[in-house]
Amino acid sequence: MRLTRYFLPTLKENPSEAQIVSHRLMLRAGMIKQQAAGIYSWLPMGHRVLKNIEQIVREEQDRAGAHEVLMPTIQPADLWRESGRYDDYGQEMLRITDRHERDMLYGPTNEEMITDIFRTHCKSYRDVPVNLYHIQWKFRDEVRPRFGVMRGREFLMKDAYSFDLDAAGAKRSYNKMFVAYLRTFERMGLKAIPMKADTGPIGGDLSHEFIILADTGESEVFCDKRWLEMGLTGRNVSYDSDLEPIFQELTGIYAATDEMHDPANCPIPAEDLVTRRGIEIGHIFYFGEKYSKPMGAMVSTPDGEQVPVHMGSYGIGVSRLVGGIIEASHDEAGIVWPESVAPFPVGLINLRSGDADCDAASADLEAKLTAAGKEPLYDDRDERAGGKFADMDLIGLPWQLIVGPRGLKNGVVELKNRASGERDELSIESALAKLTG
């Protein structure tokens, strides 16, 4: 992609409304534009990252056996009256009336609707277990949106819902999502710690929040210092195996959110306890029959008895992750994208656009990288080099490939790693091999 034909409105100065680093960098790197408090447009660069994150989430949900659906953003109020939440949810729910005076709402979550889908089509124990998810925009009319996309009113969320015959089955479904979440966040270069959490208004008795540690986190969290070095760490776990041992292993290491942490009864010694700020990027719940019972989501058992299914729900804040990853990975100059979510794998900098040799060499590199599935963002602007380096550092692509007349004379280009800052002079072939290998 050539920068002169792309839409990348970068800013040199910090917009005054942005206080935290991820919000500032997202605005300055031309990723988003705010439209109202907590409501954002996603510009091409931001949209690419959002889609990359969404795709990782999708792949890991699919791998764990969940099936993707797509439910609407607008829901009828009647479903919510069945569960009782139409009255309970409060001002955060955006309520709408259509032209026929029907009560509608912009969905803040989808337990009711997915339960409706399940109860319509699933009648037998043979129909479970099943796990359905979607990745859809939600709206919660927060009193005080803040921190850019980290706490917006409109946000993109992956929400999955599991249905099982009994509590034991529901726990197996819960464990699958527990492992899938760890895999998902590790693929994005994040250290996510599962913490025992309050179930809140959704109810139920088993819940974990997945938290990344960051100074700008919204709340205080507590964990065993061993968590700083551990996790799933690439273990390839089969979803067909019994996941309870790994669940026990990981949840056996202390980690708790503010609401669940009791300093007086902390099970680990003070010197092993880490107290930090945390950002919640995922939350999983087991809540049993809370929705299936009032909404009549029943299945027949092998004995012909009718029982309400046991449900769980599992959320990942997809748009919040964009900000969360930046909070976890940036420096003075700008964003430092992990390769797995970067909007482009490499930035190609032509130090002297307009020079025949530089143009030809850059175009050739662009074509070869694109053919190898590593389409670069090619800065072909006819400008001084300094601004190009600054912009490239700001948008944070993992690699910078620098083509200039001086190097070409010796048959070399420069390859810089954004994260480490290491720079190498390589032949064109070696640079290509390193980037595509």
Added chain:
RNA sequence: CGGGGUGUAGCGCAGUCUGGUAGCGCGCUAGUUUUGGGAACUAGAGGCCCCCGGUUCGAAUCCGGGCUCCCCGACCA
């Protein structure tokens, strides 16, 4: 929802106290010179000074009301 701020060019800001018809930097456009880590010069374009009402010969500026966005707190499946 309580408290505190804010709104002037795309972005960052001055001007408001003390009323006289709007300015600076960045960015943008054109030209020239440049070019290896955020270029220089020259010439330009760009404003419902948040909105409504009031005071005044005259309002970005004073008064009243509303709205927006931001911060702290409470809240947050």
